[in-house]
Amino acid sequence: NTMGILAKKISIVHNGTDDYAKEFKRTYDIADKSSAIQCVFVANLYKSKGLDFILDALRIVSKKGYNVSLKIVGYTTPFITSKIKDKYSDLNIPVLGVQSFDKLANLYRQSFLGFIASLQEQWSFVGVEMAMFGLPIVTTAVDGLDEIFTDNENALKVSTTFNNKVGLSIDVKMMADKIMLLIEMPKLRAYIGKNARLLYEDKLELGNMIKQTISVYNKLIK
Numbered sequence: 001n002t003m004g005i006l007a008k009k010i011s012i013v014h015n016g017t018d019d020y021a022k023e024f025k026r027t028y029d030i031a032d033k034s035s036a037i038q039c040v041f042v043a044n045l046y047k048s049k050g051l052d053f054i055l056d057a058l059r060i061v062s063k064k065g066y067n068v069s070l071k072i073v074g075y076t077t078p079f080i081t082s083k084i085k086d087k088y089s090d091l092n093i094p095v096l097g098v099q100s101f102d103k104l105a106n107l108y109r110q111s112f113l114g115f116i117a118s119l120q121e122q123w124s125f126v127g128v129e130m131a132m133f134g135l136p137i138v139t140t141a142v143d144g145l146d147e148i149f150t151d152n153e154n155a156l157k158v159s160t161t162f163n164n165k166v167g168l169s170i171d172v173k174m175m176a177d178k179i180m181l182l183i184e185m186p187k188l189r190a191y192i193g194k195n196a197r198l199l200y201e202d203k204l205e206l207g208n209m210i211k212q213t214i215s216v217y218n219k220l221i222k
Contacts, residue, residue, distance in 0.1 A: 011216045014148075015123050016209030019132060019200075020105055026134045026197075028190035030112070036069035036092055037183060040111040040135075042104065042126045043118070044075045045084070050117025050140065053170040055088045060176035062091060066183055070115070071107055073099050108133035113182055113189075117175070119160065119168045121145050128204045134197035136189040138178045140170055148204075154195040156182065 030037065043049035051072065061068055069092040072084075081095045099107070108114070114135035116127055121144025130137050131154065139145050141157040149155035156178040159171045182189045202208070 011212070011219065013212040013216060014203045014209060015125070015128065016204050016206040017125065017128055017132065018206050020101075021108075021133045021197075024109060024133060026109075026193060028136070028186060028193055030186075036067045037112045038110060039068060039070045039113040039115060040073065040107050040130075041070055041115045041117075042073045042107075042129075043116075045072070045080050048119045049074075050119055050170055051084070052087075053117045053172055053175065054115050055084070055091060055093065056172045057175035057179060058091055058093075059088070060173065061179050061183075064176075064180065066180065068092070068179075068183075069094070071096055071111070073097070073104060073107065104129075105133070108135060111135060113138065113179065115179075116140065116145060117158075117170055118142060118145065119170075124148060128200065131196040131200040131204060134193045136182050136193040137196055138175060138182070149196075149199075152192075154192060154199045156192065 041051060041054060043051070045051055054070070058068055058070060072093055072095045075098055076095060084093070084095060108129060114130040114137045116124060116130070116137065116139040118124065118140055120142055123144055127137070127139065127145060127148050131148075137149065137155040139149055139155050139157055141151065141159055146157075149157065151157040158175045158178060160168055161171060162168050182192070
């Protein structure tokens with residue numbers, strides 16, 4: 001828009017990854033309702049990744065009587081981990097630090113929901129990975145995530161807000177409501193999760209990225 005280039009002259013190549021969940025079949029039923037509902041968050045634990053907003057939302061969810069556990073994966077320090085544990089001592093939030101992809105893939109397979117709360121993204125490979133494993137996803141509606149996900153189709157999106165005192169933040173109550181909605185509605189979480197997997201197969205698989213790239217080059221040399 002800034003450069004005045006017509007949309008028909010712009011080609012978009014979606015970043016893609018190999019399919020590590022090709023043989024995986026997810027069930028969207030809660031098999032053991034007495035156990036904690038397992039969720040996953042994957043990112044470096046910087047403020048811009050929005051972990052505090054997720055934990056504030058989970059605190060609301062927990063106070064409503066839901067038993068939820070969030071496994072936190074990503075680079076951290078002893079100071080950051082201690083700060084998180086102290087601030088949210090009432091929540092079940094194992095901080096696992098950096099994990100190998102094999103271990104991360106197992107977490108994706110075992111988890112019930114995936115959360116992304118970034119305040120900005122260039123492109124979310126975590127979003128791609130969660131879609132690959134068919135996770136029902138709650139995500140923020142920001143650049144880099146808006147380009148991947150469609151609200152109420154393959155993810156549930158949470159609005160951001162801005163004010164001069166705190167800057168950009170997330171509607172925590174909306175996030176809590178979206179989480180509880182997915183917990184309470186099995187048909188919705190199956191719909192969102194299955195569509196996330198279809199999104200991956202249609203746009204985010206590595207073979208599609210290669211085809212799209214070759215197509216762009218072919219247009220340029222003709």
